[in-house]
Amino acid sequence: xxxxxxxxxxxxxxxxxxxxxxxxxxxxxxxxxxxxxxxxxxxxxxxxxxxxxxxxxxxxxxxxxxxxxxxxxxxxxxxxxxxxxxxxxxxxxxxxxxxxxxxxxxxxxxxxxxxxxxxxxxxxxxxxxxxxxxxxxxxxxxxxxxxxxxxxxxxxxxxxxxxxxxxxxxxxxxxxxxxxxxxxxxxxxxxxxxxxxxxxxxxxxxx
Numbered sequence: 001x002x003x004x005x006x007x008x009x010x011x012x013x014x015x016x017x018x019x020x021x022x023x024x025x026x027x028x029x030x031x032x033x034x035x036x037x038x039x040x041x042x043x044x045x046x047x048x049x050x051x052x053x054x055x056x057x058x059x060x061x062x063x064x065x066x067x068x069x070x071x072x073x074x075x076x077x078x079x080x081x082x083x084x085x086x087x088x089x090x091x092x093x094x095x096x097x098x099x100x101x102x103x104x105x106x107x108x109x110x111x112x113x114x115x116x117x118x119x120x121x122x123x124x125x126x127x128x129x130x131x132x133x134x135x136x137x138x139x140x141x142x143x144x145x146x147x148x149x150x151x152x153x154x155x156x157x158x159x160x161x162x163x164x165x166x167x168x169x170x171x172x173x174x175x176x177x178x179x180x181x182x183x184x185x186x187x188x189x190x191x192x193x194x195x196x197x198x199x200x201x202x203x204x205x206x207x
Contacts, residue, residue: 017182020182058135112141
């Protein structure tokens with residue numbers, strides 16, 4: 001129902017009261033959903049924080065190893081050794097968390113390869129290049145495993161923000177406007193009823 005000024009009729013009063021009751025139910029449901037989303041977000045945040053620390057450490061070590069390999073072979077030499085590229089296969093499964101679509105990695109092919117699988121001769125590449133390749137392959141595995149966690153946290157955060165906005169709208173705008181409309185209509189109806197009673201008494205006295 002619109003929250004604009006209502007005509008003072010009993011039908012409009014009943015409609016506004018029913019609408020206000022629906023708003024109160026919506027507030028209660030949104031509060032419960034918000035609480036559940038907060039719990040889900042905290043549950044997802046704990047492992048994500050540990051995962052980010054692990055990734056930060058992996059990036060640091062991989063970058064240092066890459067610097068050593070660049071010092072030995074140069075950018076062009078490493079580019080040649082990096083071919084052919086290895087593309088991992090990842091299988092995802094979509095699930096719903098409080099109506100929010102999220103993805104989980106249920107299977108992925110190994111990214112870390114042996115020296116033979118990379119097709120490079122150890123005598124040519126040297127230990128720095130082999131170490132760099134392995135560290136970045138492990139970093140790719142970490143990123144694949146972390147992607148669903150980051151997606152879950154982002155979508156839970158967006159849903160929580162949306163629930164907060166909806167709750168503020170219902171509590172601070174819709175409910176007060178309906179309450180004011182109900183009060184105004186009830187006051188006008190009561191005033192009209194008093195006028196009718198006075199008119200009836202006047203008729204009875206002078207009838």
